[in-house]
Amino acid sequence: MKNTILQLENITVGYGNKKIISSINTCISENEFIAILGKNGAGKSTLINTILGYQNELEGDIFLHQQSLKKLSKKEIAQNIAIVLPRLNNVPKIKVSELIEIGLVGQQTEFNKKEKEDFIIHILDLVGIQHLKNNYATEISEGQLQLVMIARALAQNTKLIILDEPTSNLDIANQYKIFNLLHELKSKTSQSFLMISHEADLALNYTDKIWWIENGLLFEDIPEQIAYEKQIIPKLSDQNxxxxxxxxxxxxxxxxxxxxxxxxxxxxxxxxxxxxxxxxxxxxxxxxxxxxxxxxxxxxxxxxxxxxxxxxxxxxxxxxxxxxxxx
Known part of the structure; x- marks a missing residue:
């Protein structure tokens, strides 16, 4: 039986007195790739922000490795959950290897110089970007930079990585590359991936589960069951x-x-x-x-x-x- 990384019990999320998603009962286990789908304004980002501890849940409790988020500091949450954003607002003029090395800062494991170099090479190999090691982050493509940011998240060595629309600014080739990469990584590592996405077709083909948000509720199942029962393709296309x-x-x-x-x-x-x-x-x-x-x-x-x-x-x-x- 797979170990549970994150458990949501009777969670309601929203702002102030406004409930956006109510009565969420679900979990994320190790080696899972889950996509969050729903129309704009359904509450996808609100849910992610609550899981990350950026805002408080209105009801219920979230458990990270069986510990309530309410009892964990933001630093402790960051040591257990890595995040990949759609894009960097300011790309630093440093080498790719140095950008990935930033991911090691929050780790509890201590590395000597040789161990650090070997670990970074291992991460570069996992993501398939060894050839970018000595390139500057400001001189690579948007798609390559997003792969580097995934590598940086992997370097944090957390059990859970949350990705907030990581393919939104990419062409179709790079969208496929990232979905395929995450599908492979969850098999190669013990890490799990929770992704907000608008690429429903790719999510239905590559993920293990879908969290579908509709009318203030969250439904989860394997992609095929959710797509059929909730008619998500007609709904996301406004019946087109x-x-x-x-x-x-x-x-x-x-x-x-x-x-x-x-x-x-x-x-x-x-x-x-x-x-x-x-x-x-x-x-x-x-x-x-x-x-x-x-x-x-x-x-x-x-x-x-x-x-x-x-x-x-x-x-x-x-x-x-x-x-x-x-x-």
Missing amino acids: LMFNSDENRYSTSTNNTLSINVKGNSELAYWVKNGFVRNGFIIKNNSKITIEITENNIIFGEKIFVNIQEIITFIQQQYEKYNHNGS
Whole structure:
């Protein structure tokens, strides 16, 4: 059985007399990667600030390693929980290795010079940024800097690392890199990660659990169960994305009567479907117009198309004719 790092018992968070999330009963165990999802204003940051001891809970108690946060100083909390923010307001002009070394300051373990160097190299290896060791923090990319900040948090050697939207300012490649990194790290270390995120698709693919906040309550479960029961994709997209059983995916809802059947399970088929949906078509298995997709070709009747735009344009021009006679 996994050890519990953080326990929330009957917690209510908010400001003054205003309750934002009530009756929270949950925990974080070792080797877990959890994402906090919810609409803007749901209370994600308020919850994190309460866990970090920045503000007091309105009701209930939080236990860190079975000790009440109320009995711990801010220094003691910081020695047990590391935090990664969306970005540094002021990036110091120091080397990456020196920035990571700052994470060692709060540690209770004493290092000699050789042990410190070896530990920093170990952290750099874990995050995969050995090549940045001697680079200055002011001279690396935003994505690289965020990896360095994760490395600095790891260097604090805490059981729990909280990340406040660490991918919000990054391109999609770096978003994937960070989610994948955290997924791997929780298996390689005994540390756990609690992340606020707006990247619901990545959170659903990489995390062990989702904390979903809605209407002043927190719900938790594995990603698939939460996504299904709470319909989080339609809700986060303001009902713009709905599940389409014919396409077997979430897509934009449309009242358009144009329909088409796309047969095939290849990557090309995926993008052909996407192109037709984007142009106002509904993907339907019983449509009178059927396109077959092989690995590299798009086949309609006796015609072969190798370009997605060509088949979309052709169907748009010929739709009425083929829709009426079923050819």
